[in-house]
Amino acid sequence: MGILVIGLLLFLGVHSIRIVADPWRTAMRARIGEGPWKGLYSLTSIVGFALIIWGYGIARRESAVIWTPPMGIRHLTILLVAIAFILIAAAYVPGNRIKRVVGHPMSAGTAIWAFGHLLANGTANAVLLFAAFLVWAVASFLSARHRDQVAGTTYPAGTAGRDVVTVVGGLVVWAVFGYFLHGPLIGLNPMG
Structure with missing residues (x-):
């Protein structure tokens, strides 16, 4: 289930930035720009989502x-x-x-x-x-x-x-x- 956990941490982690660190998020968007911020956000989300799917499929075979x-x-x-x-x-x-x-x-x-x-x-x-x-x-x-x-x-x-x-x-x-x-x-x- 490790891959599933990593996927959840990446996907939900990036989607939680506004919940736990909104001022940091605002500062980073201003610092690196809207486009690069959205690019990194999207890339992290896609990788996390892919790991969730892959990890869930693997964990499903042996889950208690x-x-x-x-x-x-x-x-x-x-x-x-x-x-x-x-x-x-x-x-x-x-x-x-x-x-x-x-x-x-x-x-x-x-x-x-x-x-x-x-x-x-x-x-x-x-x-x-x-x-x-x-x-x-x-x-x-x-x-x-x-x-x-x-x-x-x-x-x-x-x-x-x-x-x-x-x-x-x-x-x-x-x-x-x-x-x-x-x-x-x-x-x-x-x-x-």
């Missing part, structure tokens, strides 16, 4: 079972992941009211996604992966909401039409991923 999920938990996980996909869509669809209410729907969606998967997976590698993402997402959400409160940030009111686009778009991507991509990419078909 910590708990066996109860019957029916799969259905709850499917529902939670649908909500997560809607929240993640809300981060990208401009002018929706979900973003106004939640503030940081990407972090909230990631937390719900991770929590749902944590409920449905009891192997050591899955617990490590999803617990790490859950802790990071909750910390990211709380940190971002705090920054918003300090800065007095508010989000546009949004419209019902954009809410519909957000919900339908999130559910379409959720269904496509759940029915057609999760099995080939992850090795498990949650909808089948």
Whole structure:
């Protein structure tokens, strides 16, 4: 599981800089420039993500079972992941009211996604992966909401039409991923 841990440290570490060292982040961006900062951030994220995938695949072959999920938990996980996909869509669809209410729907969606998967997976590698993402997402959400409160940030009111686009778009991507991509990419078909 060492490769998985290194991947999580790189990926979540770089995504945690704003949570734990925002002034340093601002100073480094000013010092080296926006482009180089984004390049290093992206490169570190890609390497970390690749290591997470590779390490999870390796750890999956030899992982100990910590708990066996109860019957029916799969259905709850499917529902939670649908909500997560809607929240993640809300981060990208401009002018929706979900973003106004939640503030940081990407972090909230990631937390719900991770929590749902944590409920449905009891192997050591899955617990490590999803617990790490859950802790990071909750910390990211709380940190971002705090920054918003300090800065007095508010989000546009949004419209019902954009809410519909957000919900339908999130559910379409959720269904496509759940029915057609999760099995080939992850090795498990949650909808089948």
